Amino acid sequence: MSKLWLIISASLALLLSFASVPLLNNNLTGFFNAFSIDKLGADLIVYNGTIYTSDDSLLYAESMAIRYGRIIRVGNYSSIKDLAGPGCRELNLKGKIVVPGFIDSHVHLIFGGLQMARVELREVKTKDQFVNKVKEAVKNMKQGSWLLGGGWNNDFWGGELPMASWIDDITPHNPVWLSRMDGHMGLANTYALKVAGIFNYTNEPEGGVIVKSNDNEPTGLLIDSAMKLILSCIPEVSVEERREALLRASNLALMRGVTTVVDMGRYFPGLAAETSWEDYSDVYTWADSFGKMLIRVCLFFPMETWARLHEHLNEAGPNISEKIYFGGLKAFADGSLGSNSALFHEPYVGEPDNFGLEVADMKGLHSMIVSADKAGLQVTVHAIGDKANSLLLDMYASVVSRNGIRDRRFRIEHAQHLAPGTASRFGEQAVVASVQPDHMLDDADSAIKKIGFERAEKGSYLFQSLLAGGATLAFGSDWPVADINPLRSMRTAIKRTPPGWEHPWAPSECMNLDDALKAHTIWAAYSCFLDKDIGSLSPGKLADFVVVTADSWEDFTTEGSVSVEATYVGGNRAFP
Numbered sequence: 001m002s003k004l005w006l007i008i009s010a011s012l013a014l015l016l017s018f019a020s021v022p023l024l025n026n027n028l029t030g031f032f033n034a035f036s037i038d039k040l041g042a043d044l045i046v047y048n049g050t051i052y053t054s055d056d057s058l059l060y061a062e063s064m065a066i067r068y069g070r071i072i073r074v075g076n077y078s079s080i081k082d083l084a085g086p087g088c089r090e091l092n093l094k095g096k097i098v099v100p101g102f103i104d105s106h107v108h109l110i111f112g113g114l115q116m117a118r119v120e121l122r123e124v125k126t127k128d129q130f131v132n133k134v135k136e137a138v139k140n141m142k143q144g145s146w147l148l149g150g151g152w153n154n155d156f157w158g159g160e161l162p163m164a165s166w167i168d169d170i171t172p173h174n175p176v177w178l179s180r181m182d183g184h185m186g187l188a189n190t191y192a193l194k195v196a197g198i199f200n201y202t203n204e205p206e207g208g209v210i211v212k213s214n215d216n217e218p219t220g221l222l223i224d225s226a227m228k229l230i231l232s233c234i235p236e237v238s239v240e241e242r243r244e245a246l247l248r249a250s251n252l253a254l255m256r257g258v259t260t261v262v263d264m265g266r267y268f269p270g271l272a273a274e275t276s277w278e279d280y281s282d283v284y285t286w287a288d289s290f291g292k293m294l295i296r297v298c299l300f301f302p303m304e305t306w307a308r309l310h311e312h313l314n315e316a317g318p319n320i321s322e323k324i325y326f327g328g329l330k331a332f333a334d335g336s337l338g339s340n341s342a343l344f345h346e347p348y349v350g351e352p353d354n355f356g357l358e359v360a361d362m363k364g365l366h367s368m369i370v371s372a373d374k375a376g377l378q379v380t381v382h383a384i385g386d387k388a389n390s391l392l393l394d395m396y397a398s399v400v401s402r403n404g405i406r407d408r409r410f411r412i413e414h415a416q417h418l419a420p421g422t423a424s425r426f427g428e429q430a431v432v433a434s435v436q437p438d439h440m441l442d443d444a445d446s447a448i449k450k451i452g453f454e455r456a457e458k459g460s461y462l463f464q465s466l467l468a469g470g471a472t473l474a475f476g477s478d479w480p481v482a483d484i485n486p487l488r489s490m491r492t493a494i495k496r497t498p499p500g501w502e503h504p505w506a507p508s509e510c511m512n513l514d515d516a517l518k519a520h521t522i523w524a525a526y527s528c529f530l531d532k533d534i535g536s537l538s539p540g541k542l543a544d545f546v547v548v549t550a551d552s553w554e555d556f557t558t559e560g561s562v563s564v565e566a567t568y569v570g571g572n573r574a575f576p
């Protein structure tokens with residue numbers, strides 16, 4: 001009895017002692033903010049620089065105060081300095097620029113980390129280099145073990161596709177599988193074709209192509225779901241290798257200022273849905289429980305496993321820890337431009353019968369989206385060609401009319417080529433365009449070749465049109481398809497000038513810096529339902545930020561003149 005009374009009176013005293021702080025009209029938010037700020041103090045104060053917050057209510061500030069990994073106040077140094085608590089650290093920016101930690105809205109994190117340790121063909125510019133890289137890599141390998149790698153881009157050497165015969169002589173004792181940079185095509189050597197049982201008359205799986213020569217012999221190239229013929233023969237990567245891949249990939253992300261990634265998991269249609277779930281249970285939860293989650297991840301899972309995600313969310317909520325979030329579901333509607341499998345209304349130039357591939361059974365996809373959406377899950381679908389995008393927008397509209405209006409944040413991954421009039425539909429239908437600016441560096445020349453100048457110019461990477469139509473843009477890299485590098489990706493969106501070009505590609509689609517920054521921060525956070533926790537440097541949010549070497553905002557648009565100096569996750573320096 002007396003104890004209870006003590007507690008009550010103590011609470012009353014506490015309440016009264018705060019009557020002087022801005023405790024307006026029983027506003028509890030105000031009360032608790034005042035409590036945490038004034039009584040506990042900050043443990044890190046960042047000052048003497050320019051902080052770009054991505055928060056329109058205070059877009060620039062010179063200082064911010066952080067406690068327990070969250071921002072407690074942003075503003076002038078005079079309004080921040082008194083918040084310092086005992087043992088408070090200070091970070092003097094000395095005039096430098098700080099931006100919110102970048103969010104990469106589309107990566108394949110563990111696959112990317114694995115590729116980092118394999119044959120890396122991304123920089124290969126000629127057939128000879130290609131062959132030499134493979135020769136070098138196979139040298140020290142045991143006979144019979146798989147040589148894996150990829151990242152090649154045949155557009156760099158004029159478009160000729162590689163063939164098994166390029167490398168058969170130098171790889172007589174090892175099966176080889178080298179995926180194209182877009183992940184929608186790969187090259188097997190003849191040894192690997194044999195292992196997989198791919199011969200002259202092997203049937204093509206639905207949604208895939210076994211490329212064959214004129215006399216009906218497989219050349220070694222497999223497109224989209226035909227790749228699974230080979231992939232199912234490659235021995236599984238061990239759990240240890242996948243864990244190392246996560247650490248390698250996370251360190252690369254931090255080096256580039258990325259503090260959160262959206263991991264789209266499965267890298268192409270046809271790969272077992274199970275892999276994404278195994279990455280969650282064997283790799284991410286392992287890393288989390290041993291303090292090895294260096295960045296935050298938002299996980300997307302294959303669409304057909306929607307019921308499983310639903311179950312997990314019911315049990316644990318979206319918020320597995322401060323570092324791991326459950327996002328939503330991902331499916332594929334088409335292939336890629338690089339592999340001539342993106343789905344268009346008009347055929348590819350020089351291939352009058354090829355309109356691309358519908359890699360999903362659209363009816364089945366529709367019914368899965370209806371169910372997943374009804375269960376309250378977020379849905380995104382890969383669509384590159386203009387027809388795939390139109391079909392998907394129709395499908396989303398039909399799901400909304402069935403399940404009713406709600407804050408569902410449907411997304412389309414890539415939204416790369418759009419038919420006339422389609423860009424504005426994203427805004428009208430509140431569909432997020434999750435786009436990868438750096439793809440245009442690799443793609444511009446080949447897009448013009450493949451779909452013709454007119455279609456490419458008017459319909460590709462329509463960032464400004466999407467924005468003008470009211471769409472939310474979320475930037476990403478699709479790493480390892482393109483390098484993980486937000487500073488470069490923002491510059492690409494602003495400049496739109498592929499290598500060797502003198503003028504921007506469709507100059508009216510060039511973005512401004514402010515929008516580009518938001519697309520890699522707050523809009524990206526919104527696009528995966530994490531905008532309450534990250535995406536801007538606002539009071540209450542996690543203190544994820546990047547110190548960049550820029551002397552001015554101009555530097556952001558000049559190649560090579562700005563880099564990441566330090567990356568902070570939850571108020572702690574994570575790089576260097």
Ligand SMILES: *[C@@H]1O[C@H](CO)[C@@H](O)[C@H](O)[C@H]1NC(C)=O
Nearest residue numbers: 022024027028029030031033
């Ligand atoms: C309560 O206070 C917070 C912080 O001062 C403010 O952002 C919020 O708008 C207030 N809410 C109401 C209902 O007054």
Ligand SMILES: *[C@@H]1O[C@H](CO)[C@@H](O)[C@H](O)[C@H]1NC(C)=O
Nearest residue numbers: 061062074075076077078079
């Ligand atoms: C912050 O500083 C700027 C310039 O130094 C000044 O114009 C502004 O009034 C200050 N704001 C506050 C809230 O003190």
Ligand SMILES: *[C@@H]1O[C@H](CO)[C@@H](O)[C@H](O)[C@H]1NC(C)=O
Nearest residue numbers: 047048049092093094095096
């Ligand atoms: C703030 O940074 C400038 C460099 O921009 C430096 O000259 C100055 O000494 C710094 N001020 C403080 C208080 O450290």
Ligand SMILES: *[C@@H]1O[C@H](CO)[C@@H](O)[C@H](O)[C@H]1NC(C)=O
Nearest residue numbers: 199200201214215216217218
């Ligand atoms: C496949 O076709 C090629 C060319 O016609 C022929 O040389 C080869 O023997 C055939 N292979 C098999 C396994 O039938």
Ligand SMILES: *[C@@H]1O[C@H](CO)[C@@H](O)[C@H](O)[C@H]1NC(C)=O
Nearest residue numbers: 319320321322529530532533
């Ligand atoms: C997730 O959980 C952590 C800790 O449990 C919490 O700090 C954070 O605010 C939560 N985030 C969301 C989006 O609920």
Ligand SMILES: [Zn+2]
Nearest residue numbers: 106264267478
């Ligand atoms: Zn992808």
